[in-house]
Structure formats: C-alpha cells, structure tokens
Amino acid sequence: MNEDQVARSAQLALLLEVSAYPKPGNVDRTHDFVDTTYEHFIASSVAVYPVFREAAVRKERGGVGELILRGVEESMKWQRGGNTHFGAILLMIPLVMAAGAADSSDTDELRRIADGIMRNTGVEDAIALYRAFSVAKVRVRRDVAELDVMNEASIEEIRDRQLSMFDILSISASYDQISRELVGGFGKVFAYAALINEFTASRERRVNDAIVDAYLHLLAEEEDSFVRMEFGAEQSRYVKERARGIVEGGYRRDELEEFDRELIAAGINPGSSADMIAAALFIAILQGLKV
Amino acid sequence: MNEDQVARSAQLALLLEVSAYPKPGNVDRTHDFVDTTYEHFIASSVAVYPVFREAAVRKERGGVGELILRGVEESMKWQRGGNTHFGAILLMIPLVMAAGAADSSDTDELRRIADGIMRNTGVEDAIALYRAFSVAKVRVRRDVAELDVMNEASIEEIRDRQLSMFDILSISASYDQISRELVGGFGKVFAYAALINEFTASRERRVNDAIVDAYLHLLAEEEDSFVRMEFGAEQSRYVKERARGIVEGGYRRDELEEFDRELIAAGINPGSSADMIAAALFIAILQGLKV
Numbered sequence: 256m257n258e259d260q261v262a263r264s265a266q267l268a269l270l271l272e273v274s275a276y277p278k279p280g281n282v283d284r285t286h287d288f289v290d291t292t293y294e295h296f297i298a299s300s301v302a303v304y305p306v307f308r309e310a311a312v313r314k315e316r317g318g319v320g321e322l323i324l325r326g327v328e329e330s331m332k333w334q335r336g337g338n339t340h341f342g343a344i345l346l347m348i349p350l351v352m353a354a355g356a357a358d359s360s361d362t363d364e365l366r367r368i369a370d371g372i373m374r375n376t377g378v379e380d381a382i383a384l385y386r387a388f389s390v391a392k393v394r395v396r397r398d399v400a401e402l403d404v405m406n407e408a409s410i411e412e413i414r415d416r417q418l419s420m421f422d423i424l425s426i427s428a429s430y431d432q433i434s435r436e437l438v439g440g441f442g443k444v445f446a447y448a449a450l451i452n453e454f455t456a457s458r459e460r461r462v463n464d465a466i467v468d469a470y471l472h473l474l475a476e477e478e479d480s481f482v483r484m485e486f487g488a489e490q491s492r493y494v495k496e497r498a499r500g501i502v503e504g505g506y507r508r509d510e511l512e513e514f515d516r517e518l519i520a521a522g523i524n525p526g527s528s529a530d531m532i533a534a535a536l537f538i539a540i541l542q543g544l545k546v
Numbered sequence: 547m548n549e550d551q552v553a554r555s556a557q558l559a560l561l562l563e564v565s566a567y568p569k570p571g572n573v574d575r576t577h578d579f580v581d582t583t584y585e586h587f588i589a590s591s592v593a594v595y596p597v598f599r600e601a602a603v604r605k606e607r608g609g610v611g612e613l614i615l616r617g618v619e620e621s622m623k624w625q626r627g628g629n630t631h632f633g634a635i636l637l638m639i640p641l642v643m644a645a646g647a648a649d650s651s652d653t654d655e656l657r658r659i660a661d662g663i664m665r666n667t668g669v670e671d672a673i674a675l676y677r678a679f680s681v682a683k684v685r686v687r688r689d690v691a692e693l694d695v696m697n698e699a700s701i702e703e704i705r706d707r708q709l710s711m712f713d714i715l716s717i718s719a720s721y722d723q724i725s726r727e728l729v730g731g732f733g734k735v736f737a738y739a740a741l742i743n744e745f746t747a748s749r750e751r752r753v754n755d756a757i758v759d760a761y762l763h764l765l766a767e768e769e770d771s772f773v774r775m776e777f778g779a780e781q782s783r784y785v786k787e788r789a790r791g792i793v794e795g796g797y798r799r800d801e802l803e804e805f806d807r808e809l810i811a812a813g814i815n816p817g818s819s820a821d822m823i824a825a826a827l828f829i830a831i832l833q834g835l836k837v
Contacts, residue, residue, distance in 0.1 A: 546588070546627075
C-alpha cells in the first residue's frame, strides 16, 4: 500500500485514540495529567508521521529497532510532556512496515508479513530498542535474564549473547501484553480492529463510543500490563473486574464515567491497553473505518 | 526549511486550532456541529499532510492553485463531515511553500517569499481555485465581476480575461478577510503569530488559552467574513462588539463561555477567524511555539 496512505492511517489512529472519551484513567480530550496533557499527545502524533512514512517505504527490509528509536525520539522532541506513545510506536512500527509491503489490507497477509518482520529482527534491533526505552525513560522490569534497560552493561550482554529484538521481547512477553503481541503474531490487535469495525458498523455507535467500548472490552479481557507494573497485581485485577462489570452491564455511560473518575482520582492509567487500541484502530482504518 | 518540519508544523497548527476550547461558535474538542464533528476536523488535518509536504518541496516553483485543490480534495476524501478546512488550506498553502523555500522562520523573509508566490500566480491557479470551491461546496458571493464559482461559464471567463489567482482574490478582498491576507502580504497572520507567542511566553497562558484569546482578539478586531456572508452584516457586527467587550474585560472565562453558548445556540460560526488563527499558529510554531 502507498506510504502516505499507510502513514496517515497510523497517525489518525493515534489521534482518534487519544481523543476518545471518557477513557477511564487515561489522557483524553477532557483529561490532562499534571505533566502530560492532551496537547502533548497531539504534538507527538504529528511528530511521528515521517517515521511512519519511512517505515512504510522500508517495508520488509529491516531496521525495525532503528525506526522505533527514531519514532520515540521524534515524539519526545516535539513536546514537553515526556513519554506519550512509546508502547503505541513499538507495536505499530512493524505493522506499518507490513502495511507498506502488503498488496491489500487483508488480515492474513498483514499478520503474516508483520510476524515475518518480527522474526527477522537482529541484535542491532534489540540494541536500538534498549536505547528507545532509555530515551522515553520507560521503566521496565528486571526480568529473568537480568537485562536492565537503563544500563549500558545490558547492551554489552545483548551483543555477547547475540540476542535479537524478538528474543528480548519473548522474555518480556511473560508479563507484558505489548511484547506478547509483537512475538505472538498480533492476534489481539487484529481481533480488536474487527471489534471496532463491528461496533461502528452494525451497532451504529459513533466512532468515539466504539473506541471507548473497545478499550473497556480489552480492559475486561486482560489485566493492563502498565497498571500491573506500576501499581501491582491487586490493582490490575481490580481494574479488570471493574471493566468486566461495565461490559457485562452493556457499557452504560454513567458507570463508565464513574469508573473514569475513580481511576483518575487514584492516578491509575491503563496505558498498555490504550496502546493496543491505537494499533487496533490503525488496522481498522486500513480496513475501512471512516469518520 | 525541511519539508517534514514544515508539514508537521502546518498540521499541528490545524490540530491545535480545532482542539482549542471554548472557541465561541466553532467546532472544538467539546463541540460538534450536527453534520460536522471534531473527528472530521482531525481526519481532515491528517489528510492534508502529504499535500503540505509537497508544497514545502515545491517551494517557489508555482502550482499554488493545484496544491490548494489537492489539499481540499484530500480533506474531503478522508472524512464525511463536508468542508472543514477550505479557508485554512487556501491561506496556508502559499505560506507552507514559502517556509519550504526559506532559510529561516524570519518574518520578513517568509512574508516576502509568500507574497512573491501569490503575485506570480496565473490563470491555471485561478481555475484550480474555482474547482476547489466547487469540491468543498463553498458558497461565494457573486461579486462585482459576476464570477460565479459554481459555474463552468466563469472558468471560461477567467481564461478569456486571463485572470490570475491574484486577480480573482483581489476582487474578493473587498469583502473577505482571507482573500485580503492572500493579496495583501499576510500582515494579520504574522501579527497574530506574534500575539500567540507573546501570550504563551510572557503571560504564561497555557497553549489552549493563548489560542482562544488570540481568536477572541481577532473577532474583536475585524468582522468575521464567513459570519457576514452567511448571517449578514448585523450579526457580524454584533459578534465583533461582543468579542470586544470580552477582550476589554480581560478575557474572563465565564463571559467567554457564555458567548460560546450564545453563538452555538444561534448556529453562528465565525469560520474565517478560525482559519486565520490556524495560519497564525503555523507561523507561531515555525517561530518556536512548543506544547
């Protein structure tokens, strides 16, 4: 597909995701955090366009890690709110490359190419990813392999052990839903793209409400990795149960707004789920979603 | 300046402008019109990126009319809300070309180049502009020259009389503030860029509030051309006087919100002023505004 078509779809996904409200716990058009505002997300979405475009041109020819690093650098350069889109960029770069290489927006074709891109990553991709973590100041769990992302020593270790980006993310896949998508063939991203398109088409929801409901559906389906990492397992389980109640109750707006107020007050932001929905929206737009 | 730097600045300007709230009478992040929503403006802002980029690459080499037409076509293709950005695209394309050609964001250099681009327009630019009016379904006054934009006959007349885009806009400059900028050297756009940067810097306003206050300042300074055309001179004078009261009272938020409710209820949207502020924001961003 054409690179500007792909880059615009990816960028529109970021903008619609952050604009959708009320999105319990996260920044949306009606909620700023203290240091990170809605405008920071808008500027970051603008900033990454040339990197998405380059990724769509690069297609299957490698360089995933470097493109992720450049995307994160541009995002941080264009606004002063800190890390806004790390997870979304990480998840979307291989998908954007796949869309650039694909003849159509067919799910099987996109998934096959994106999975191939991830499996072909190498040591340099892993190192660039580590540098991107550091640029975005993302906290990452010291995992089984004791690879500390803030540490030059672990870059040495990646080289010594010849770990690829796919290897690194296979380790974090045990506790991080975004890593799980990246090494597992992007099943949830495509499932939620289909759900969003189903919501907007058959149930005649406004795009905004379709995004919010898909986000709640995901919160209800799996614990948010960011919440679990930052606030612990008890909180992430609670968020999941609370979301499940709202989904089972038919997505009532009053319940949803109360849940939003509660998470905002507690400062709990399910950021990984928002990143997943941004990626799903990208696929949904490629496959026909129109505002 | 680099084409992606310029295109991103132009796109961010469109997005910050439509997001700023409360912007009395216009679509913002908290207000949709019945057929045109905030999301339509977002999608349109995304849609025009490749055209802004092309304009920045094309620099002073002509084709203003065609680029405006392509910008409007892309804007209409990516969303179903109708005309969102006609005036902003019209005003910004020559400025984007000038920025692509300029060595710096210096006001004198940008104005000189943009003015040169407008004065070098030809018959083909005028015809493309007429086609763009028709694509966007913009209503235009039958002016002195009896050039009806919805009519193939007037395109014949443009050819017969060898009218350039500059000539056409010189006619409409008598009643349209955007035409006035385009043929008059963009004085107000640059003045409002300076005002916005002054508001964000010295008075420590949030970017959102700086945009809203600049918009009110402009409403208070000159009658909105769109309001005058659609609702008549009495209404456009009233809007101006009302805005003046708020500016002289120190931009009080409660007065501003009341004015917003009043215009929304009456369906009066000062669209030309919003287009002018979008162009001013583009210059302000080039000259250092950062979120």
